[in-house]
Amino acid sequence: MNITEKILAKASGKQAVCPGEIVDANVDVIMVHDLTGPLTVEAFNKIGTQKVWDNKKVVIILDHQVPAESVKAAELHKTMRQFAKEQKIQIYDVGKGGICHQVMPEKGHVIPGSVIVGADSHTCTYGAFGAFATGIGSTEAAAVFATGRIWFKVPPTIKINVEGKFQKLIAPKDLILNIIDKVKVDGAIYKSIEFTGSTIRKMSVAGRMTLCNMAVEMGAKNGIITPDETTREFLEGRVKSIPDFKKLQSGNDAEYERTVEVDVSELEPQVACPASVDNVKPVSEIGDVPIDQAFIGSCTNGRLEDLREAAKILKGKHVKDNVRALIIPASQEVYLKAMQEGLLEIFTDAGAIVCGSACGPCLGGHIGLLAAGETCISTSNRNFIGRMGSTQANVYLASPATVAASAVTGKITSPLLLEVKE
Amino acid sequence: MNSEIKAKAIKFGNNIDTDVILPGKYLILVDPYELGKHALESLDADFVNKAKDGVILIGGKNFGCGSSREQAPLALKYSGVKCVIAESFARIFFRNSINIGLPVIECKGISDAVESGDEIDVNFEAGKIENKSNGKKFQVEKLPPFILEIFGDGGLIENLLRRMNKK
């Protein structure tokens, strides 16, 4: 079995499982946020069970519409706070956490080998730590609140094997955009994606999270990476106990539906053009695209490593006059470290605005929405029509370095063209 | 749930995502009928008027891709959509639709066989789809019995309540 099958077999009390089989699995952790949580609470109340099945396994994070931008959002937040209090559930409120997918691993809720579901499609991010993690809807989350169980169809797995060394200023984001270009947005529906190869083994936790985060943009049920020493280093001090990783390796008998080979040695900066995540081009083929806004943040690329890349570019430079540059650290922890390292100063000096840790403009909720006819280059994960505001706005997706370089020149620009002081 | 559904079709293309089905800015709405008023508005401002008397949505590949927002299938259901038939679905959307009691059927070849305005007959339990306007028929793979049961009960919560009462 491969790692995904091993985790699902264990969670459903079976010796072995195979793709296509439907299993009833125990859930180790469930997360809901401020936009999916209220519907979950409503459905949970309909079920009429007094208590959630295990209040230590439920996490609530307020991150989408925070701080509340309207009375309606404030009401939703109030609902979640009350529910958390009644049920004695851990809640990360405004100023205490940040974006759910960053907070979950940071605060020790992600353990390799566990089954994690979240009422958010990018829950697949936690596969970066060797967990089976996938997104579900609110009603299903309510059923998990009540029972602690969920059904899954065991997915067939696509292996994506990555070799080679990244050139300077080329990032995991460029890699995942390149992979999505190859696999396409519907290429992995109902399937699992396992990232393997020497490039992945050398990659930081932050980069692995960027890859697994965007697995869902190919339709995948989950993305997963075998846990190793890099994983252990991150987890130490965050989780109570780290499990034995030996049981979390894909076996020699592991079967894959297909294998996609990728070599990053010659990879150029990549950009996903409107309005599909697989409409990917190397930045050198983009032509002249002026921008109105540059956004660095989100659960895809709002981590410390991402901010450092952006700071390398922005240091001693200025955001072009007619461009707004928004920087949103993915969590309070990232914010604090970025402050201590002097990154926030670099951004502020350059004329970028740094906002509090939250989803921000990524889903067009609030902070930095786009007007009709405007163009934004963003480090987030979706460029769908209307995703960041007006349905007549254009969103391009790229790495933090490319977005920072574009903020400086005022048009989509390769970071390789700017002079960078290391 | 009645397993026979008859209605006129409205057809859309591939990769209809959840941001297009229901933009993020409406996620703070709680009343499902309010959500329904904004269904698919960025693709077709008049959709809500077309859908209100009951329609069957025909989609291409990867229908419902994107976010896990259950408000997307809810908005469709409460705008008047009786059933969605597509070449393929994004998995979270598919599960969400089942869980809130919006029938969804995967049917290869459907988008070439249907035009907007065609009269469609669906027998959900039997897995039969017929385009009354051009006579084309499809037999699709039946869903596992436990999923049909969820549909039969009107959604996951109703199903869970029934099962818990039985115990």
Ligand code: SF4
């Ligand atoms: S940052 Fe964007 S993609 Fe990530 S959880 Fe928030 S809204 Fe979703």
